[in-house]
Amino acid sequence: MINFEKAVERRGTNSVKWDSMSEDILPLWVADMDFATVPEVTEGLVELAKSGVFGYTLNSPALFQSVIDWQEKQHQLKVEKDTIVFIEGVVPAISVAIQAYTAVGDAVLINTPVYPPFARTVNLNQRRLIENELEEVDGHFSINFEKLEAQFKDEAVKLFVFCSPHNPGGRVWTAKELEKLGTLCQKYQVKLVSDEIHQDFALFGNKHHPFLTIHPDYQDFAIILGSATKTFNIAGTKNAYAIIPNEDLRQKFKNIQLRNNQHEVSSFGQVATELAYLHGEEWLVGLKAKIEENIEFVVNFVNQKLPKVRVMKPEGTYLIWLDFSAYELDDKTLQKKMLKEAKVYLNAGISFGQEGSGHLRMNLATSTEIVNEALTRIAKVF
Numbered sequence: 001m002i003n004f005e006k007a008v009e010r011r012g013t014n015s016v017k018w019d020s021m022s023e024d025i026l027p028l029w030v031a032d033m034d035f036a037t038v039p040e041v042t043e044g045l046v047e048l049a050k051s052g053v054f055g056y057t058l059n060s061p062a063l064f065q066s067v068i069d070w071q072e073k074q075h076q077l078k079v080e081k082d083t084i085v086f087i088e089g090v091v092p093a094i095s096v097a098i099q100a101y102t103a104v105g106d107a108v109l110i111n112t113p114v115y116p117p118f119a120r121t122v123n124l125n126q127r128r129l130i131e132n133e134l135e136e137v138d139g140h141f142s143i144n145f146e147k148l149e150a151q152f153k154d155e156a157v158k159l160f161v162f163c164s165p166h167n168p169g170g171r172v173w174t175a176k177e178l179e180k181l182g183t184l185c186q187k188y189q190v191k192l193v194s195d196e197i198h199q200d201f202a203l204f205g206n207k208h209h210p211f212l213t214i215h216p217d218y219q220d221f222a223i224i225l226g227s228a229t230k231t232f233n234i235a236g237t238k239n240a241y242a243i244i245p246n247e248d249l250r251q252k253f254k255n256i257q258l259r260n261n262q263h264e265v266s267s268f269g270q271v272a273t274e275l276a277y278l279h280g281e282e283w284l285v286g287l288k289a290k291i292e293e294n295i296e297f298v299v300n301f302v303n304q305k306l307p308k309v310r311v312m313k314p315e316g317t318y319l320i321w322l323d324f325s326a327y328e329l330d331d332k333t334l335q336k337k338m339l340k341e342a343k344v345y346l347n348a349g350i351s352f353g354q355e356g357s358g359h360l361r362m363n364l365a366t367s368t369e370i371v372n373e374a375l376t377r378i379a380k381v382f
């Protein structure tokens with residue numbers, strides 16, 4: 001059993017999270033973890049390394065099967081082998097989907113605030129970005145479906161890039177919400193890309209529903225993006241996949257992949273994904289317990305010692321959205337105060353969209369000791 005009480009020392013390993021800032025800063029930002037992955041993954045990668053041969057590699061039947069079994073067992077999503085398309089990352093898959101399903105100038109909708117590469121990718125591909133702002137209801141983000149329908153209609157939206165579970169708010173969308181979305185997509189012929197990279201982090205008894213489990217007809221217009229990399233802290237091995245049951249949508253996706261020469265994936269990524277899905281279930285149970293503990297810790301700490309900060313308690317993901325707007329600081333000053341005075345680095349809320357102004361996102365996939373240290377530093381300054 002892995003010990004999630006102690007963080008692995010990551011400084012000096014070229015870690016984006018730890019090594020892109022000076023040593024006096026405590027980094028709780030980019031979404032990777034300070035824990036070692038599933039031991040069988042490490043062993044498998046060592047075996048591969050020992051072979052000394054790293055040539056071009058086929059996607060093995062065992063790799064396909066590991067994805068099929070994981071999706072069925074964890075999420076009750078039945079996946080046919082031929083519908084799985086491997087790619088190096090979920091973010092690259094978003095680019096491919098945008099290029100495959102829309103043309104320059106087409107409207108692509110996202111909810112805001114959301115994971116920054118969504119807006120960036122739409123903009124860099126010269127599509128028209130339509131922002132559907134999430135609304136805070138009872139301490140959680142909620143979709144304004146009336147506004148969404150008006151935007152689908154008035155803006156002639158072609159594609160919706162959807163984040164499920166939601167980063168940064170940690171919403172685990174209910175089946176009812178997903179059905180409403182699906183109905184609107186059908187009505188206005190909007191295609192939907194469901195980024196489900198956080199699918200394995202439904203917490204506190206919430207259940208993640210893969211979009212394609214909501215209704216069989218959703219296969220006609222929706223695809224799912226997933227990976228083992230976020231769940232098992234193997235993002236550096238670069239491996240992800242799209243699940244695309246509709247043949248036309250799948251062919252369009254593959255055509256763009258080929259056009260970009262993005263159809264081959266790393267052998268290390270393939271081994272890591274397969275072994276994580278085969279052996280990672282118990283490890284994940286332990287990790288999720290630690291994340292839930294850290295979330296409760298933050299909520300209690302903030303309530304007691306940072307009463308001006310509002311916490312959005314997540315239903316899923318290992319991220320927590322903190323509202324510092326009561327301090328009435330502009331975003332630059334907030335970020336600077338956090339970095340220079342508290343010496344803690346969190347993601348600036350504003351990078352997730354205008355609604356993120358005055359907010360910061362904290363990554364809790366680390367030891368409670370580090371979370372405590374970060375909050376103690378923050379409480380001294382704020």
Ligand SMILES: Cc1ncc(COP(=O)(O)O)c(C=O)c1O
Nearest residue numbers: 031089090091092115167197240
């Ligand atoms: C919603 C979401 N999608 C995609 C990614 C990254 O995907 P990848 O590393 O596979 O490109 C992240 C990473 O934090 C994320 O939060």
